[in-house]
Amino acid sequence: MTSNFRALEASESEGKFDLSIVEKKVDDLPEGDLLVKVSYSSLNYKDAMSATGMPGVTRNYPHIPGIDAVGAVVNSEVSDFKEGDDVIVTGYDLGMNTSGGFGEYIRVPATWAIHLPKGLSEKQSMSLGTAGLTAGLSVHALDSFRKWAGFKETKSIVTGSTGGVGSVSVMLLSKLGSEVTAVTGKDDQADFLSSLGASNILSREELSETARKPIGKSLWDIGVDVVSGEALSLLLTSLSPGGAVACSGLVGGPSFESSIFPFILRGNALIGIDSVEIPLKTKEHIWEHFAGDWALDGLEAITKEVSLDNLETEITSILNGNQVGRVLVKI
Ligand SMILES: NC(=O)c1ccc[n+]([C@@H]2O[C@H](COP(=O)([O-])OP(=O)(O)OC[C@H]3O[C@@H](n4cnc5c(N)ncnc54)[C@H](OP(=O)(O)O)[C@@H]3O)[C@@H](O)[C@H]2O)c1
Numbered sequence: 001m002t003s004n005f006r007a008l009e010a011s012e013s014e015g016k017f018d019l020s021i022v023e024k025k026v027d028d029l030p031e032g033d034l035l036v037k038v039s040y041s042s043l044n045y046k047d048a049m050s051a052t053g054m055p056g057v058t059r060n061y062p063h064i065p066g067i068d069a070v071g072a073v074v075n076s077e078v079s080d081f082k083e084g085d086d087v088i089v090t091g092y093d094l095g096m097n098t099s100g101g102f103g104e105y106i107r108v109p110a111t112w113a114i115h116l117p118k119g120l121s122e123k124q125s126m127s128l129g130t131a132g133l134t135a136g137l138s139v140h141a142l143d144s145f146r147k148w149a150g151f152k153e154t155k156s157i158v159t160g161s162t163g164g165v166g167s168v169s170v171m172l173l174s175k176l177g178s179e180v181t182a183v184t185g186k187d188d189q190a191d192f193l194s195s196l197g198a199s200n201i202l203s204r205e206e207l208s209e210t211a212r213k214p215i216g217k218s219l220w221d222i223g224v225d226v227v228s229g230e231a232l233s234l235l236l237t238s239l240s241p242g243g244a245v246a247c248s249g250l251v252g253g254p255s256f257e258s259s260i261f262p263f264i265l266r267g268n269a270l271i272g273i274d275s276v277e278i279p280l281k282t283k284e285h286i287w288e289h290f291a292g293d294w295a296l297d298g299l300e301a302i303t304k305e306v307s308l309d310n311l312e313t314e315i316t317s318i319l320n321g322n323q324v325g326r327v328l329v330k331i
Contacts, residue, residue: 006021007021007308009064010058011062021308029106034081034109035073036073036074036087036107037071043306044130047095047318049319050065067091069088069126070087071331077110081110088113090283091112117292119295125287127302131164132168132290135165146222146242146244154179155220157180157223160183160184160225161196162193162323162325163323181199181220182198208234213233218239218266225246226247236258244268245268245269302324303325304325
């Protein structure tokens, strides 16, 4: 077996962070039950934070980012996985302080890995990646809050809609029968959002003009929010009775304001979504949905495939809020 492998490494010198392609040794990977030869990873906002030394993700450098990986088991210390099995690993500590999916090999605890479900290809799994998993968890949580009422004849709203979590959320909600309003900062992406299934498109300014504080008209039944800040405040003022917002991100800042009115007058809920530390069974459940009743036909069309050599440009782009759809990384 190859003892060296290629990876995109972030390093730090005197407070400055740099990215380069390096040769690493498999023997230097952390201890773990599974050695996996990575086929694909994907780019998430958190990877860009880790790759550029932004606080709160990675403590020690040099480091190989990549919170997502799919690939084949090369060596297994546990009976649940055998050599050649295809596995998906997302979240937990992968790519944070454990060497991640932007390298040809990872070694991880078996408790971080699920078998690639039948019906989902390696490429499809990483076209979704953590962003898709988060979209799926959001939709699942909203359905659960609404007592599995389904999404037919619901009105939904998605913020950050051209980004990773946003674009998959628009596609999924639309597939499930919801009438989706997509909020975006990108004036030129109306065609893209319509192709995902959005029925209405609002600029961020139009959202501010449409929704009223501290409580306004009931405009949407459910929301998926990755922005936080003003956008989340406005979504909360505009839900119908019994409606809810699932929030997962903070691209618009870590804080938001709200009054008590949506909660006590309309029984609304704000549901927090974590895709990282949740039980493996919950992740597996969402992946099974994507392999079955949630299979998304248009996934390929929203996904750009890049190699490790081209990833730095994409990292800059996601940090600037300029990505559209998903970035699949061929390892
Ligand atoms: N809780 C979890 O487990 C979890 C999992 C995955 C991601 N996240 C978080 O979710 C967020 C989105 O992740 P992602 O991978 O989807 O990122 P992404 O692909 O960069 O998408 C974010 C989108 O938000 C919009 N946006 C960017 N900057 C903005 C700003 N200043 N104000 C308002 N909107 C802005 C942009 O879309 P438009 O131009 O269309 O508005 C952008 O494309 C991040 O904060 C990430 O850390 C959390």
